[in-house]
Every structure is written in C-alpha cells, then in structure tokens.
Amino acid sequence: MRGVVLHAPGEIRVEDLPDPAVLEPGDAVLRLEATCVCGSDLWRYRGEDPFSTPQHMGHEYVGVVEEIGSSVHSLTPGDRVVGSFFASDNSCEICAAGYQSSCVHRQLMSGAQAQRLRVPLADGTLVVVGGTPDDAQLRGLLAASDVFGTGWFGARAAAVSPGKTVVVVGDGAVGLLGVLSARLQGAERIIAMSRHASRQQLALEFGATDIVAERGDEGIERVRDLTHGLGAHCVIEAVGTNEAMRQAFTLTRPGGHLGFVGVSHGVSFEGRELFMSHVHLHGGPAPVRDYLPELITRIMANEINPGRVFDLDLPLDGAAEAYRAMDERTAIKVMLRP
C-alpha cells in the first residue's frame, strides 16, 4: 500500500509500504476512505519535536473494516467506522469516566496517512457509521476523528453552558471547531480571536458572535472591553504555545474555566499565579471516543457541517504539498484521499 513517511523535518515522502495485518485478536484492519494532516503533525515536520527513526504519519481516519481479529465482536467486515488518535478498551474505570484518551490500555495511533490501517482494541476504539455518507458528511466524519472531537473537549473542559461568554484562542481547525462546539453546547457569546479573513468567515459561520483581530495586549484589552472588564467565563486554548496559553489564562475571569487542547510546547505556570487566579484548568488529549457517537449522529443528520474546515483536497500522493500548505497556513486543513 501507499503511505506517508516523515524522514526528517520538512521531508515528507509517500512510499510503498507493507500492507498491515491483524496481529492481535482484538485488531481490525481498515481500508481508509479519508485521512488528513493534523496541526500536531507540524511539530515534528518543523523539527520542534525531535525524532530519530522515520515516522509513519497520521492519526485521523474514516474507513471500512476489511479484516478483524478473533476476539472482535462488535464489528463486521464492510462496516464503515471512525476512530481517533488513541486506541482504548472503552471499558476500564478511566474510560467509563469519559477519559478514553487516558485508558489504562491506550495505544497512540499512527500511520493513518495511508491506504490501510491496523487498529488495536478495535471493539473499544471504532464507532460504526449508520448509512452511507455523502462527500460533506465524509468530511464531517473525518473532522470528528480528531479536530472536532478535540474542539468539543475544549468546550467541555472550558465548562461551556447556556448563558456563558466564551473566548477561543487559535483559529486553526481545532479552534474553529471549538467555536462550533461552544455554540452547540449553548454559549451565549463566542469571541473568536483571528487575524485571517477566511478563518474569521468560517468562525462566524460556525457561530462566533464577535471577532477580535488584535493580538497580544491589544487583543486582551479588546476582550476585556467585551466582558465587563472581567474576562470570559470560558476560554478554549487551541494552539499550545506559551504565548497562546498566557493569553488564554489572562482572559479567563476568576472562577472561570480554561480548557486547553493545543499540545503544550514551552508552557509553564507558577503555583502562585494559578492560586491567585481562581481559574479552573483542564485539558489534554481529547477523549474523542466518548464524543464520536453523538458527533457522528449529528453529522449524518446534516445538523452540522464540521467538514467545512477542509479547504484543500489532495490525493494521498500529494501529502508533501498538504504538509506545506498546513505549515504555511495557506490551508486550514487538508484532506487526503487514499
């Protein structure tokens, strides 16, 4: 099969790789219909997360079950499924509490930018899609696999609920879908921080009520003006840099909630500032598995269109161009068709 390999920072190649096979009784092998490049892939692509061996990239996928291991009981070959970036048993105490991405048996997925994918713990990890998705729905399902599930968790971690004012820091796919998630979770006012016209436009389509284009201290002042000088009840951080985390933290009012879903890089906090802030802090790798059933249902009912974040389509063999477009921010999110 064909698959995407990162050999060194900036060096993406699409290569002939061995087809994956069932290795454990709980495995499934999928033929992938859609995959994509994640903002978090860029840390390695840019050389900011070092690695020493070639990286089989990708952890977002929609596909059809081709083969199952002997212990898999909830799936049948031919089922169309969505999974996410951690395989999980979906039955341990941690999963039962809604934290499948910290499952005691979790396995980090990779290699989904390819034609086929082995998924361990398939019963716990994969969710079957009812019906046949059209193209917009397929894009939505692919978004649910990570960026929508992550935006959804950001909004949950930020304790979004009816009547709340929400700030979203970050206008990548996760930030934009954080806007959509905040709207679906009942936020009254959603302030999206973005300087890019096309992203501002999508934020408004997803339900943002205000756009703040200013950055740094000026952006903070603008949000303060919009929130009685107090900061927001709920802030979703969807970048991961220290600058973005600082901004998000500063914009959360005392007693408010900061949900952080950007993979942290170079962020640190003093205990005293956490203590004096009265901010609730929660985040991490999203337990996408917990949200997939609801998100899939809403997507297949055409209630929402999260796949709008994919603004560039390429065949799998165009992966190098896909990474470039993500890196240079000429695309919000690039879909790859295996």
Place this chain on the structure above:
Amino acid sequence: MRGVVLHAPGEIRVEDLPDPAVLEPGDAVLRLEATCVCGSDLWRYRGEDPFSTPQHMGHEYVGVVEEIGSSVHSLTPGDRVVGSFFASDNSCEICAAGYQSSCVHRQLMSGAQAQRLRVPLADGTLVVVGGTPDDAQLRGLLAASDVFGTGWFGARAAAVSPGKTVVVVGDGAVGLLGVLSARLQGAERIIAMSRHASRQQLALEFGATDIVAERGDEGIERVRDLTHGLGAHCVIEAVGTNEAMRQAFTLTRPGGHLGFVGVSHGVSFEGRELFMSHVHLHGGPAPVRDYLPELITRIMANEINPGRVFDLDLPLDGAAEAYRAMDERTAIKVMLRP
C-alpha cells in the same frame, strides 16, 4: 486596645494599639470574641514571606458589631457576626458566581488578632449568627471564618460528590476540615495522609475511612493500592509546598480533580505535564463568604463540631506562645481570646 504585631520573623509582641474606628460609610467596627493563628501566618513568622514594616496579624474572627458606617443597612450594633480574610461587596459578577475572594472590590483583612477590628464592605462581608453560641459553637464559628471554609472550598474544588474516593494531603486544621467537608459533601472513601497520632485521631472523628502514615513514594504507593492503581477521583491539597502539590498531583487519577488550598510556595508546573495528566486543577483563596451561611447554620444546629481543631486556648496576650505552638506543631490550631 491590645493587638498582635509581628516585628521580625519569630518576633511576636502583643501591644497597645489605637482603637479602630469607622473610616468609610460601609465599615463596621467589631469587638472580637474569638480569633486565632493561621497556618498561613507562619510563612511570615518563619521568614519565608518577607516583609518590611511591622505586621498587624490575624484574619479570622467572630465578634459583636459595636459601630457601623452610615451606608451599612444589614447590621445593627449588638449583632454577632463572622467574617473571613477577604472583605467583599458580595454583589459584583464575580461574587455572584461564588468567588467573593476575587471580588472586584476585595480587601485583604488583617489585624484580627486584637480586641477590635474594622471591617470594610461590612454588608457584603459579615454574616449574622442567629442565637447565642455556647463555647463549642463559638469555636466552630471561628473555624468557619477561615480553616473550615477553606477545607470546604478544597472539597468543592476537588469536585467531591457521593461515591467518590478522596485523598487529603496535609493534616493541619485545613486538611482535617477538608476531611469533614468531604464527608459532608458525600464522599464514599476519605484517605487522610498523616503521621501524627492526634491528628489521625481527629481525621477519623471527622470521617476519614483510611489513614496513610507513609510519606513520599511509599505514601503514593499505599494510596495507589487503595485506588485500583489509578489514584483518587478527588484530591485536596492543604499545605502549599511543592512537595505536597507534587504528591497531590500524582495521586489524582486521569479525569480526576485536584483542589489546592494551601498557599502556594515554590510550586511550578510544566504545561506538558498538566496536558498529559488529564487532571482538573482548581484552587486559591477560598470564597469563605459564600459558604458562611450554610456552615454557621450547621454549627448552630450542633450538626457538626469543626471547632475540634482548636486544641490550645490562650488569652490574646499569649500570642507569642500560640505562634510557637503552631510553628512547632505541638498544637493543631490555637484559639486566642481577646
């Protein structure tokens, strides 16, 4: 009047000070019936929080209103009242959300280790006690003024609820009352970490189901054994040192809640460890004002006896001995009678 002044680390004197007076229309002046020494006073006493001018100590108090300013409308001279360590208007958006200790008009209280005390924002800050407290109730009310309210907030910040397993790190008055608070908030299992027999005994009286006397890695192992290897749902941190915060953080399971109410000293966190932990983090100066009505009612109904933490009584003039006893941990908490 007589009042306690810290002149230099370790140097407590009880002195003749000018009587406080109403300075602002919203002020009340109280004649104090009970006050005490706080664990947080020890940071300055031990020289760990530097200061340059003599410190009028104390922020815990039960007293009787002697005089009120022209705008005070909810109090009458003769009322018995309890307040806490922040004066607050109890009407701003932040107060309305239950964070009076971050009130937009908050004023940090001091000088309560004295015979009289000026309380600003008296309408928002002071809560009237119905009925005449007996000695045990008076001790309970004094505990509610800070350490019980702080333990209560610790349990709330740790999201204690029925069925949960709670760990309490710290066996000072706040930690012990964190145990009582966790019980009242419905915890199923309460693990108190303490090496001191008398404190273990009080923890059990307050509702602890398990005592862990081991410290450091051994203590962590013991708690893991008691929690299916996963850590606790809820952890209350009531010390403030980096060691205690690390221990508390490590003992919180993924998706669990860490409520930290020890004043942070030398604590820091990397963003990446917060991200990977899936721990909810919340804490800070307790909004005691929010809890006073409920705590006072329960105390005056003899439902609970939080005043049990006071294991040494001294007259105000014995303040130097009180600080010594707290510093050397020969007393859990010392009551001063003005």
